[in-house]
Amino acid sequence: MYKVSFDAKVAKIISKWKKSNPNLHKKLLKVVISIAENPRKGIGHPEPLVGGGDRTYSRHITAHDRIIYDIYDDEVVVIVIELEGHYGDK
Numbered sequence: 309m310y311k312v313s314f315d316a317k318v319a320k321i322i323s324k325w326k327k328s329n330p331n332l333h334k335k336l337l338k339v340v341i342s343i344a345e346n347p348r349k350g351i352g353h354p355e356p357l358v359g360g361g362d363r364t365y366s367r368h369i370t371a372h373d374r375i376i377y378d379i380y381d382d383e384v385v386v387i388v389i390e391l392e393g394h395y396g397d398k
Contacts, residue, residue: 309344309345309384310343310344310345310347310379310384310385310386311344311384311385311386312340312343312344312377312385312386312387312388313385313386313387313388314387314388315387315388315389315390318388318389318390318391321391321392322336322391332369332370332373335369335370336369336375336391338351339351339352339367339369339375340375340388342367343367343375343377343386344386347365347377347379347386348365348379350367351367352367352368352369352375353367353368354366354367355367357376360378362379363378363379363380364376364377364378364379364389365377365378365379369391373391373392374390374391375388375390375391376388376389376390376391377389
């Protein structure tokens, strides 16, 4: 099992979702649990990001929202580095 930690800006988004969109927050929790169990397989269609090597992955939370995270196998840690929106939204 991997330990999942969150960047500070991601933690703020999670807090916002918990209050403003409980259904989205529930979906996020399911995806985070799946990431902790196996960061490269599971729900949300995990895929490695181009240029991220075998470390940076992305999963769908909804059709619009994604979670982007780095995997550190040597430490058994996953760090969520970005959340909310999609590439074209920026």
